[in-house]
Amino acid sequence: MTAPGTTARPRPPARERRLPGDADMWVMILGDLFIFGCYFVTYMVFRAMSADEFTASQRHLDIDVGVVNTVVLLTSSLFAALAVLAVREGASRQAQRLLLATGACGVLFTLIKAYEWHAEISHGHTIHDEFYSFYFVLTGVHLVHLALGLLVLGVAGRELRNPRRRRPAIVEQCVLFWHMVDLLWVVIFALLYLMR
């Protein structure tokens, strides 16, 4: 007769707690989240002071364009997260392709945003409207971050192309920045498009 517990399947080893990326990158990310958070709250305070005007202006935004852009950016984050896992497996080629797909989604997001800006300006919705002044600044600052993210993805791709380097930690940090861009968009989408 076997002793109780001896036939049980061995438990998988507990995963070690570790900081994704490094502390410097997290200081930057948390700082950025704090600053954007202050701006989101400021927008909501201004919205509360002129709720009817903001709601009327928000109705002009095409919510489906916002949904498509959100799904595009979420898909880019999926590719970026898979790229990190591929680097950890030592599959550098696959990681490079996944980073390329991430960047392609970022470019597609920018093109859709440019189309949306063009449509809004063509309809006379400019910064003279209080809601649209917030809309252009929030989405504009986010686009600047996205452009920086594309640059950072390029750094990660360069790292993977060099067989003597290929440091997983560098790729992890670059991808963390990209996920932050995605995270900020999730809040912007809810604020501008959904909370009418």
Place this chain on the structure above:
Amino acid sequence: MSAPDDRLLRKDRRTVFAAWAALTAATVLARFLSPGESQSATALGDELVAAIVVLGLVKCRLVLRCFMEVRHAPRWLRFATDGWLAVLWSALLVIYLI
């Protein structure tokens, strides 16, 4: 690479795909909670706004935990990110409802 590492990597891959599916589903669900351009110009009901805020908070936490791997991070980072989420979304909801 050892067998446990392979198992953990497979688990991480499943987590990432599940998070992406949940995030996409939450985005589509939130879209149907919010009225379109053609509908009445009155503000949303409080319940709908609360639902949109909860969906937004859940989506942000999924990005942080599953994509940014905060679920494996030290306690200070998990508390810092959860604190940011709680303060931000509760402030947005309270200001909207006032």
